[in-house]
Amino acid sequence: MAHSAFKNSAVKDSALEKRPAGKATAAGPAGGGPRGRTARRRRLVDSVTIAAFLSPAMLLFALLVLVPILYALYTSLFKWGGFGAPENFVGLENFRTLFKDEVFLGDLWRGFVLIALSVGIQLPFALSMAVLLNQKLRGRAFYRLLFFAPYVLSEVITGVLFTMIFAPDSGLADHALDLVGLGDLGITWFADSSTVLVTLFLVMTWKYFGFHMILYMAGLQSIPRDVLEAAAIDGASAWQRFRHVTLPLLGPTIRISVFLSIIGAIQLFDLVWVITAGGPVHASETMAITMFQFGFKRYQVGYASAISVVMFLICFVFALVYQRYVLRRDLEGAVTSMRGRR
Amino acid sequence: MGTEPLSRRSFLAAAGLAGISVPVLGACGGDSDDSGGSGKKVTIEWWNIATTEPGRTLWPQAAKAYEAAHPNVQIKMTSLENDAYKSKMTAQTASGKLPDIFHTWGGGVLEQQVEAGLVKDITGGVAPWIGNLSPISVQPYQLGGKTYAVPYDIGMVGFWYNKALFAKAGIKAPPATWAELLDAVRKLKSAGVTPIALAGKEKWPGHYYWSYLAIRIGGVAALKQAAETKDFSGAPFVQAGQRLKELVDLAPFQNGFQGASYPTTDGQAAQMSNGKTAMELMGQWAPNVQKEMGKGLGDDLGFFPFPTVAGGSGAATEVFGGGGGNALSKDAPAEALDFLKFFASVENDRKRVASKAFLPIAKGAESAITDPNLKTVSQTLNNATGFQLFLDQAFPPAVGQEVNDQVAALVASKATPEQVAQAITKTAKSQ
Numbered sequence: 001m002a003h004s005a006f007k008n009s010a011v012k013d014s015a016l017e018k019r020p021a022g023k024a025t026a027a028g029p030a031g032g033g034p035r036g037r038t039a040r041r042r043r044l045v046d047s048v049t050i051a052a053f054l055s056p057a058m059l060l061f062a063l064l065v066l067v068p069i070l071y072a073l074y075t076s077l078f079k080w081g082g083f084g085a086p087e088n089f090v091g092l093e094n095f096r097t098l099f100k101d102e103v104f105l106g107d108l109w110r111g112f113v114l115i116a117l118s119v120g121i122q123l124p125f126a127l128s129m130a131v132l133l134n135q136k137l138r139g140r141a142f143y144r145l146l147f148f149a150p151y152v153l154s155e156v157i158t159g160v161l162f163t164m165i166f167a168p169d170s171g172l173a174d175h176a177l178d179l180v181g182l183g184d185l186g187i188t189w190f191a192d193s194s195t196v197l198v199t200l201f202l203v204m205t206w207k208y209f210g211f212h213m214i215l216y217m218a219g220l221q222s223i224p225r226d227v228l229e230a231a232a233i234d235g236a237s238a239w240q241r242f243r244h245v246t247l248p249l250l251g252p253t254i255r256i257s258v259f260l261s262i263i264g265a266i267q268l269f270d271l272v273w274v275i276t277a278g279g280p281v282h283a284s285e286t287m288a289i290t291m292f293q294f295g296f297k298r299y300q301v302g303y304a305s306a307i308s309v310v311m312f313l314i315c316f317v318f319a320l321v322y323q324r325y326v327l328r329r330d331l332e333g334a335v336t337s338m339r340g341r342r
Numbered sequence: 343m344g345t346e347p348l349s350r351r352s353f354l355a356a357a358g359l360a361g362i363s364v365p366v367l368g369a370c371g372g373d374s375d376d377s378g379g380s381g382k383k384v385t386i387e388w389w390n391i392a393t394t395e396p397g398r399t400l401w402p403q404a405a406k407a408y409e410a411a412h413p414n415v416q417i418k419m420t421s422l423e424n425d426a427y428k429s430k431m432t433a434q435t436a437s438g439k440l441p442d443i444f445h446t447w448g449g450g451v452l453e454q455q456v457e458a459g460l461v462k463d464i465t466g467g468v469a470p471w472i473g474n475l476s477p478i479s480v481q482p483y484q485l486g487g488k489t490y491a492v493p494y495d496i497g498m499v500g501f502w503y504n505k506a507l508f509a510k511a512g513i514k515a516p517p518a519t520w521a522e523l524l525d526a527v528r529k530l531k532s533a534g535v536t537p538i539a540l541a542g543k544e545k546w547p548g549h550y551y552w553s554y555l556a557i558r559i560g561g562v563a564a565l566k567q568a569a570e571t572k573d574f575s576g577a578p579f580v581q582a583g584q585r586l587k588e589l590v591d592l593a594p595f596q597n598g599f600q601g602a603s604y605p606t607t608d609g610q611a612a613q614m615s616n617g618k619t620a621m622e623l624m625g626q627w628a629p630n631v632q633k634e635m636g637k638g639l640g641d642d643l644g645f646f647p648f649p650t651v652a653g654g655s656g657a658a659t660e661v662f663g664g665g666g667g668n669a670l671s672k673d674a675p676a677e678a679l680d681f682l683k684f685f686a687s688v689e690n691d692r693k694r695v696a697s698k699a700f701l702p703i704a705k706g707a708e709s710a711i712t713d714p715n716l717k718t719v720s721q722t723l724n725n726a727t728g729f730q731l732f733l734d735q736a737f738p739p740a741v742g743q744e745v746n747d748q749v750a751a752l753v754a755s756k757a758t759p760e761q762v763a764q765a766i767t768k769t770a771k772s773q
Contacts, residue, residue: 082432167608168598191542191601193754279543280600281754298740299432 069312075305082301094306104307107287110197114265114286117201119258126209127254130216131242144217148210155207159274162203166190190276193283200272200284207271208264212257219253220246252330259322266315287311384677385416387441389431390668393421396697404690408681415677435460440671442678446491447664448482449736455669456490462670465489467679475686479703481729483667491669492682494691495700497626498663498723499550499648502715506642507535507620516646518658520558520585523649527594530620537592539613539622542600542753545746546734547610550623551589552749552762553733554648554662555582561656562728569737572770575763578654583752583759585651590753600754604631611635623648625663626701626719645715647722660728664735665703737770744769 076094078086098104133143150158165172166189177183189199223246231241247254269288272278278285278293285293287307295304392401398421405417420441422430427445434440440460446452455461465488472480475493483491503516508526511533517523530537541547556564560578568574596602596613603609611628613619615636622628632638650658668685670678684690691704695711701720702708708724711717734742748765751757757765 163601164608166601168596168601170608186597188598188601191598193600193756196601276601277543279545279750281751281756293743296429298743299738300740 072305072308072312075302076309078302079300080302080305081299082295086302088302090302094303095310097303098306098310103282103285103290104287106282107285107290110284111266111268111286113197114201114204114268115262118204118261118265122201122205122209123212123254123257123261125205126212126257127216127250129209130213130220131246133213134217134220144214148214150207151211151214153207155270156274158203158207159271162206163190163275166199190284191280193280196276196280196284200275203271203275204268208261212261215253215257216250219250223249255326255330259319259327262318262322263315266311266318383414383416384675385418386443386675386678386681387418387420388443388668388681389420389422389427389441390443390445391422391424391427391666393423396694396699400694400697403693404685405681408684412677412680415681417681442671442674443668443682444671446483446667446669447731447735448491448667449664449731450738451735452483452490452669453485456485460672461490462672462674462679463488463490464492464670464679464682468492468683471683474688474705475703476705476724478661478723478726478729479665482665482731482735483669491667492686493665493667493703494685494694495667496663496665496703496723497701498661498719498726499554499623499625500719500722501621501623501646501648502614502628502632503621503644503646504614504617504619504639504642505644507617508644511535511620516644517649518646519649520555520588520651524588524592527589527592531592531594536596536613536619537594537621538596539602539610539619540595540599540753541602541604541610542595542750543602544604545750547604547622547624548753549733549746549749550662551586552582552745552752553730554623555585555651557660557662557728557730558648558651558656559585559654561654562660562730564656565730565733565736568770572767572773574766574770579763579766580759581651583762586749586752587759590755595753605635607635609635615639617642626716627699629713629715630699643715645718657727659722659726660730661723661726662730662732663723664732665701738773740773741766741770 075086077089077091079088079090079093080086129147133140133147137143153161168174168188168191171189173189174183174187177185177187187195190196227249228241228245231245236244267288268286269292272284272286272289273292276284278289288311291304291307291311294300294307388405390397390401392398401421402419405419409415409417431440431444431451435455435458438458438460440455446455452461468489472489472492476496479493479496480489483489483493501516507530508516511526511529513526513529517526527537553565556578559581560576564576564578568576568579596619602613605611610622610624611631612635614622614628615632615638617637617639624631629638629643632643647658648662650656668682670682686704688704688706691700691702691707692710694700695702695707698713698716701716701723702711708717708720711720730736733745737745744766748757748762752759752762
């Protein structure tokens with residue numbers, strides 16, 4: 001899936017960030033005379049080198065990302081079955097239908113619910129686990145591994161596994177409820193439209209909290225001991241140290257983790273597809289599932305393209321706004337350092 | 343400290359991936375070299391879906407046997423799994439070039455290919471021997487009075503039931519009318535038996551109920567008319583929903599059926615196979631899948647046709663089902679048709695039937711059936727007075743999916759019979 005590759009790159013980023021970012025050891029202002037000429041030549045050589053190294057990546061990026069996005073944009077204006085050239089131009093009709101479609105509006109609502117649950121429950125849970133495992137604790141490495149393990153598992157295996165665990169009557173979950181005397185509740189988990197989303201969220205939490213936990217732990221490692229010690233000497237309680245020292249210093253990590261979590265929730269597909277295929281009666285359907293249904297089951301590819309365009313726009317606008325207003329402070333170092341060096 | 347934020351490039355990549363998934367439909371090319379004429383060397387391209395046993399063995403066997411008898415003919419087989427085959431064929435149809443022999447389920451898709459002028463009209467070629475085949479089996483491939491494919495399998499949907507559980511509930515004979523079926527469900531429930539297994543997650547098993555009820559109420563003619571006028575809002579379809587609602591209101595399905603699959607170890611087939619539920623509405627493949635997914639019922643497994651509905655104009659002998667056949671591309675060599683004749687011969691059909699995975703299409707192959715239930719199915723098919731192809735094959739995919747979705751909503755009590763009929767009509771009209 002898209003977001004897992006994305007997450008990996010984020011892990012790499014956070015590993016690399018130890019490198020002092022803002023080293024403004026500028027090459028100095030370009031003076032006149034021969035020094036200025038060599039500087040200019042060096043800049044030219046630099047640009048050529050950069051272009052040469054970037055072009056394969058840019059070419060692939062254009063071919064595999066830009067072109068398909070533009071093509072989806074184009075086909076979303078057609079009533080098109082997916083084969084042959086699109087001919088039946090309908091303008092924005094697909095989008096008009098889309099925003100009147102109860103299933104799609106439901107997708108938006110369910111996406112919102114999943115984001116709210118993720119940010120409100122899953123991430124705080126991951127943070128508390130990270131703080132806990134950051135203490136001196138017997139078997140700490142083992143727990144870290146244990147909690148991170150689900151993230152390594154593929155979405156499909158996770159899906160199949162939890163279909164069995166939450167199987168009505170015969171599954172592990174119902175047996176567990178039986179043992180504590182709650183067997184009569186008769187919860188059917190994925191099979192009931194009123195419980196399916198919450199059950200799905202449980203699985204998502206199981207699967208992804210370990211990843212966020214590792215992110216937070218990396219962030220915690222880089223908080224200098226002495227700041228915490230100073231706070232302790234000043235008489236700050238454990239909670240105060242967490243609230244006023246750890247949490248603010250962890251800010252950048254939290255902001256990135258929220259970003260990844262939200263993008264992941266918007267694009268959620270494989271886990272849901274394997275477990276419920278969006279059912280019962282659309283109760284767990286996401287935008288990506290609706291897109292797949294129309295694109296590959298109904299062969300209404302123009303309409304499916306319209307869904308993918310809306311999905312893209314939501315991600316795009318969210319990412320821009322988030323970068324502009326939330327990540328700005330974290331970005332500053334990276335951006336200004338480049339300018340300083342040039 | 344501070345985590346380095348994502349570069350603009352990588353976030354664009356991430357955001358962009360959301361958008362790329364749809365249009366990258368594999369439009370793969372294919373080529374078939376069709377050299378015509380007889381006597382000299384001929385290569386026949388044959389695309390089929392025989393990727394599982396026993397077809398995986400029987401198909402190449404038949405090709406080899408034919409090649410041995412006709413040394414100048416070489417048959418080149420390409421076997422693809424159902425869904426892969428469907429999308430590849432859609433691409434081939436768009437490109438205007440089909441393999442010499444290709445698998446078809448008949449109905450709407452075949453009609454599209456015929457309309458595009460890509461399929462050979464074999465009416466004249468098969469005339470001398472088509473009479474050897476059961477008329478129902480040929481029907482999905484006859485369009486506008488012309489024949490476009492030769493069948494190798496035919497089947498139908500009906501109720502498979504557990505005789506022991508029926509006896510336990512005191513049900514003397516399999517229900518013949520809808521009222522009797524509802525009564526049987528009540529009896530089974532009061533005997534503590536789950537009456538019906540249903541794979542609600544997959545939706546298509548649920549649509550059998552609605553479709554069959556519509557056939558019983560309005561006859562095959564009602565569906566034929568709806569396919570032409572694209573109007574499913576008529577009385578037979580609304581009433582089908584109402585009758586189905588009567589059944590749903592009795593809560594006849596297993597606990598958590600809305601999350602259940604068909605061929606999994608706790609799905610619909612397994613529920614039947616392990617004796618947990620009393621019946622399922624399923625095609626002729628049901629006994630095979632039951633055996634695969636559980637203990638199997640053995641002699642306790644019985645079959646009865648879909649019950650009639652009081653006041654309905656559809657006869658009990660009208661059947662709902664589908665099969666498989668082979669069609670020819672418009673410039674397929676003459677040898678290709680000869681091979682289809684060979685493939686549909688009694689000898690080859692008996693081999694298929696003996697594998698228990700196929701029902702006979704050739705007259706005289708019936709005696710190869712050993713299973714008493716399959717014998718009943720085959721006889722019902724042979725005596726059928728009307729035939730309706732599976733709706734997702736007879737109609738465009740969007741309409742088939744809408745039927746599945748809407749019936750699923752009805753079964754979950756989230757839609758009324760009227761809403762179901764209207765929604766399907768709306769989708770059909772938009773096609």
